[in-house]
Amino acid sequence: MHEWALAEAILTSATEVAVKENMKEVTEVTIRVGELQQVERPILRFAISQMKTPLFKSTKFHFLTAKSSFRCRVCGTTWHFDSKSMDKETAEAIHFVPEVAHSYIKCPKCGSPDFEIASGRGVWLESVKGAK
Amino acid sequence: MVDPRTSVINARLIRTSRIIAVSSGKGGVGKSMVATALALALARSGCRVGLFDLDFTGPSTHIILGAQKVALKEEKGIVPPAVHGLEYMSLVYFVGDNPAPLRGADVSNALIELLSVTQWGALDFLVIDMPPGIGDAVLDLLRLVKRIEFLIVTTPSMLAFETVKKQVELLCELKTPIIGIVENMKMDKSESVELGTRKLGLRYLGAIPFDPHVEDAIGKETKLMSTAVGKGLQEIAKKFILSGKSEL
Numbered sequence: 001m002h003e004w005a006l007a008e009a010i011l012t013s014a015t016e017v018a019v020k021e022n023m024k025e026v027t028e029v030t031i032r033v034g035e036l037q038q039v040e041r042p043i044l045r046f047a048i049s050q051m052k053t054p055l056f057k058s059t060k061f062h063f064l065t066a067k068s069s070f071r072c073r074v075c076g077t078t079w080h081f082d083s084k085s086m087d088k089e090t091a092e093a094i095h096f097v098p099e100v101a102h103s104y105i106k107c108p109k110c111g112s113p114d115f116e117i118a119s120g121r122g123v124w125l126e127s128v129k130g131a132k
Numbered sequence: 133m134v135d136p137r138t139s140v141i142n143a144r145l146i147r148t149s150r151i152i153a154v155s156s157g158k159g160g161v162g163k164s165m166v167a168t169a170l171a172l173a174l175a176r177s178g179c180r181v182g183l184f185d186l187d188f189t190g191p192s193t194h195i196i197l198g199a200q201k202v203a204l205k206e207e208k209g210i211v212p213p214a215v216h217g218l219e220y221m222s223l224v225y226f227v228g229d230n231p232a233p234l235r236g237a238d239v240s241n242a243l244i245e246l247l248s249v250t251q252w253g254a255l256d257f258l259v260i261d262m263p264p265g266i267g268d269a270v271l272d273l274l275r276l277v278k279r280i281e282f283l284i285v286t287t288p289s290m291l292a293f294e295t296v297k298k299q300v301e302l303l304c305e306l307k308t309p310i311i312g313i314v315e316n317m318k319m320d321k322s323e324s325v326e327l328g329t330r331k332l333g334l335r336y337l338g339a340i341p342f343d344p345h346v347e348d349a350i351g352k353e354t355k356l357m358s359t360a361v362g363k364g365l366q367e368i369a370k371k372f373i374l375s376g377k378s379e380l
Binding site: 009012097113114122125 | 133134135136137139140143204206208209210223226227228230231232233234235238239241242245246248249251
């Protein structure tokens with residue numbers, strides 16, 4: 001996912017949580033980002049700093065990375081995502097829409113494109129902490 | 133844990149006045165052709181129009197439009213490229229000519245991702261080419277996108293219309309507006325689809341005769357709009373879409 005679009009999504013979601021829980025100020029936000037998203041963390045941090053509202057004035061943003069793993073539905077082989085083994089254009093396509101990995105990656109053992117993204121996909125707002 | 137992506141989907145569509153999902157109960161009824169011709173017809177009438185191909189596993193609107201591969205412009209997301217006056221987005225910009233073998237959960241995730249990163253401009257209409265049936269993409273759109281209306285495409289075949297009935301039942305249960313039903317590729321004077329449509333309480337938007345010239349017009353926008361599909365959709369757009377609201 002694009003870092004700026006992601007920053008907006010994180011802030012919007014965290015605001016929804018804060019409003020629901022009557023927080024006056026958000027002190028800490030923890031986000032888990034799947035490795036497959038290939039998010040550039042400095043850009044994401046910068047985008048958040050530019051888009052944040054006063055609610056996030058002194059918020060600490062913590063980012064966790066979920067390592068990616070694939071599991072072949074045909075032969076059961078499991079393996080990890082390796083962006084270094086692919087060209088820039090392919091890596092970028094997967095960055096924007098991770099599911100397109102199914103168009104470029106095949107099971108290293110049997111060659112099937114029918115695999116499950118077992119982990120390391122998506123972006124999750126793990127926790128939003130604040131003062132009421 | 134919350135998936136933050138879904139929180140921005142409606143913000144991405146806030147500058148779009150109407151969102152029309154062109155849908156069918158089964159494949160092969162000419163849905164993508166109708167969706168593309170509808171988008172072009174609306175644009176020709178002076179509207180600002182977007183076309184979004186959500187048929188991930190069998191995309192074809194890019195072929196119908198003759199869209200070329202371009203480098204996507206990034207601006208706090210992805211700006212849909214302009215194709216024949218339309219703002220256009222398709223998964224083909226990310227997969228090229230490769231197949232996209234996606235299962236249900238992958239379809240949902242790709243749909244959420246594209247809806248949350250695409251920065252549509254101010255549009256009068258966003259036309260969505262849906263995959264056939266009432267699977268994940270339809271259910272996700274109904275869940276995530278407010279203000280969506282459906283335009284349903286069928287052929288004169290009883291097989292196609294029977295699947296339409298199921299789709300209509302689902303949409304009515306969910307109180308989703310339906311603009312009406314288009315009968316595509318009509319080859320005789322049978323009134324069975326028209327009568328069946330009225331029985332469902334829906335508007336029969338019109339019949340588009342089978343036109344053998346449509347195949348030659350693929351990839352040629354001007355030629356496409358002079359075929360029966362192009363002319364039929366211009367008429368339907370004028371009569372039923374530019375003039376007002378949906379029926380249900």
